[in-house]
Amino acid sequence: MDTHKPILKVDGIRVSYGKKEILQGVDFEVAPGETLCLLGANGSGKSTAMNAISGFVGCTHGKIELDGEEIQNLPAHKTFRLGMVQVSQARDLFPQLTVEDNLKLGAQVRSKSTMLEELERVYDYFPRLRERRLQRVMTLSGGEQQMVAIGRAVMARPRVLLLDEPSGGLSPQFVNEIGTIISALKEDGATMMMIEQNLGLAFKVADRFIILRDGVVVDGGTVADYADDHEQVVKSIYL
Amino acid sequence: MLMQLTVSGLSQGAIYALIALSLTVVFRATTVVNFGHGDFVLGGAFGVYVLVVMLGLPFLPSAIAAIALMFACGILISRGFIDPIKAGPHIGFAMMSISLGYIFRGTTRSIWGREVLPMPRVFDIPPIFVGDLVITGDAMIISGTVAILLAGFFVVFYKTSIGKVIQAVYQSERGATLIGINVKRFHDMMWGAGLAMGAVAGILIAPISLLHPDLGAGFLIRGFAAMTLGGFGSLGGAVAGGLILGVTEQYAGAYINTALIDITSYLVILVVLVVRPSGLFGKRAVVRV
Ligand SMILES: Nc1ncnc2c1ncn2[C@@H]1O[C@H](COP(=O)(O)OP(=O)(O)OP(=O)(O)O)[C@@H](O)[C@H]1O
Ligand SMILES: [Mg+2]
Numbered sequence: 001m002d003t004h005k006p007i008l009k010v011d012g013i014r015v016s017y018g019k020k021e022i023l024q025g026v027d028f029e030v031a032p033g034e035t036l037c038l039l040g041a042n043g044s045g046k047s048t049a050m051n052a053i054s055g056f057v058g059c060t061h062g063k064i065e066l067d068g069e070e071i072q073n074l075p076a077h078k079t080f081r082l083g084m085v086q087v088s089q090a091r092d093l094f095p096q097l098t099v100e101d102n103l104k105l106g107a108q109v110r111s112k113s114t115m116l117e118e119l120e121r122v123y124d125y126f127p128r129l130r131e132r133r134l135q136r137v138m139t140l141s142g143g144e145q146q147m148v149a150i151g152r153a154v155m156a157r158p159r160v161l162l163l164d165e166p167s168g169g170l171s172p173q174f175v176n177e178i179g180t181i182i183s184a185l186k187e188d189g190a191t192m193m194m195i196e197q198n199l200g201l202a203f204k205v206a207d208r209f210i211i212l213r214d215g216v217v218v219d220g221g222t223v224a225d226y227a228d229d230h231e232q233v234v235k236s237i238y239l
Numbered sequence: 240m241l242m243q244l245t246v247s248g249l250s251q252g253a254i255y256a257l258i259a260l261s262l263t264v265v266f267r268a269t270t271v272v273n274f275g276h277g278d279f280v281l282g283g284a285f286g287v288y289v290l291v292v293m294l295g296l297p298f299l300p301s302a303i304a305a306i307a308l309m310f311a312c313g314i315l316i317s318r319g320f321i322d323p324i325k326a327g328p329h330i331g332f333a334m335m336s337i338s339l340g341y342i343f344r345g346t347t348r349s350i351w352g353r354e355v356l357p358m359p360r361v362f363d364i365p366p367i368f369v370g371d372l373v374i375t376g377d378a379m380i381i382s383g384t385v386a387i388l389l390a391g392f393f394v395v396f397y398k399t400s401i402g403k404v405i406q407a408v409y410q411s412e413r414g415a416t417l418i419g420i421n422v423k424r425f426h427d428m429m430w431g432a433g434l435a436m437g438a439v440a441g442i443l444i445a446p447i448s449l450l451h452p453d454l455g456a457g458f459l460i461r462g463f464a465a466m467t468l469g470g471f472g473s474l475g476g477a478v479a480g481g482l483i484l485g486v487t488e489q490y491a492g493a494y495i496n497t498a499l500i501d502i503t504s505y506l507v508i509l510v511v512l513v514v515r516p517s518g519l520f521g522k523r524a525v526v527r528v
Contacts, residue, residue: 056416080419092414094407105407108400109419152418 252485470521
């Protein structure tokens with residue numbers, strides 16, 4: 001296999017809500033095993049870009065490829081079946097079902113035969129969830145719910161894992177825990193694209209970042225090059 | 240007397256329970272209140288009538304064919320008439336379901352006129368006597384069939400992985416899409432299942448009642464009353480509501496006035512909505528202030 005070939009390739013996508021064009025030609029790539037972080041101010045179109053990749057919104061122009069296969073404008077349940085698995089900003093869990101049922105449902109379509117192995121694997125990443133496996137999700141804290149959301153996605157054996165603000169609304173302790181888990185997933189070879197406002201977390205786990213502003217990618221680089229210079233990145237995002 | 244009324248009320252109520260449950264299945268899955276449902280219940284009854292009386296087929300295969308036909312009809316409605324209008328105002332669903340029901344009713348009327356169609360009896364089971372209580376063969380067949388069907392339904396819903404998926408889609412459609420469920424196809428299936436379950440009710444009463452095209456309205460209001468009583472959206476509540484409604488009708492008819500039977504449903508809806516709007520098992524709406 002050619003390791004330089006991107007597993008996810010986004011090529012000139014444009015997305016509009018009504019007359020308003022939110023993405024005006026966005027390009028980027030993610031290599032196998034890489035973690036790319038998408039940065040940008042509120043409302044800059046980060047979630048929109050991710051939803052275009054997962055198929056929740058359609059593109060008017062451009063191409064999206066998953067391992068060479070064109071997936072732009074496929075409905076979301078189909079991109080999922082191909083391995084594009086998203087943890088959405090709103091988490092979208094099943095509140096009345098237990099932690100374990102939520103997790104198992106993640107494997108229902110893509111990895112049913114290995115469901116119990118996946119479940120053990122997820123509980124190893126999230127010991128906190130193992131303790132609460134029979135608790136209804138609606139009774140969990142926000143941080144625990146975020147863990148269920150990530151765990152449910154991991155259950156599906158994603159080829160590309162899309163994370164929309166995994167630290168959103170969480171306390172510093174949970175941000176740390178989530179960061180550790182994302183790092184562990186990365187160690188185990190996961191390919192990820194994440195949206196993150198928390199630069200501390202973003203720079204701890206990502207290999208590379210790009211910045212979205214006014215519907216286009218305005219900047220980017222490898223995390224290593226900016227390790228001590230977050231200020232420069234912050235300027236690019238907001239100024 | 241009281242026991243006798245209770246027995247016939249429960250057997251009648253079993254039919255209402257099935258109608259209310261089938262309405263609820265569609266409602267929970269799609270948020271559509273199917274105002275045409277009474278006519279589709281009748282569709283099941285007319286289906287067996289045509290197959291048994293006009294084509295001379297045996298009852299059981301006819302019943303299965305009628306159920307399959309109504310299932311297909313549900314999918315057709317979902318794909319052809321409900322999905323295309325989902326971007327419009329929500330009341331469009333109500334208008335659409337009323338219109339579909341009336342078109343269905345009008346079609347049966349234009350074929351059969353308004354005449355009453357008797358069907359030969361099919362369940363020929365002798366009644367059982369318990370003391371001076373008589374349990375008719377019809378009551379046994381109806382309650383037995385409905386009981387088996389309901390037991391199957393609740394086992395599938397709460398105990399199987401398919402049931403878990405259905406519960407999941409009920410709770411979050413976006414969440415369901417995020418685990419690879421085709422929600423549009425799910426809606427089709429729920430419409431199919433709803434109409435098929437309603438058809439079973441129609442089929443069960445076909446051999447014991449006089450069929451005519453306007454019978455559907457009565458089914459619909461009884462389904463609504465059972466849903467209201469049980470709490471909108473509650474599956475168990477729909478069943479309990481149906482049974483209680485059946486018994487209430489019998490008591491009201493015997494002890495107060497037979498004319499009450501036909502308006503019991505309306506009275507139940509009025510009283511429940513005023514006294515306890517969430518019904519017996521519904522979730523109480525939280526009013527944020
Ligand atoms: N369904 C929609 N219909 C119309 N406009 C929308 C819709 N969803 C998003 N928008 C608009 O598109 C723009 C980009 O939204 P998006 O959610 O992609 O931003 P974001 O970068 O993820 O922001 P945040 O950091 O706040 O999550 C915003 O101006 C938003 O109001
Ligand atoms: Mg967002």
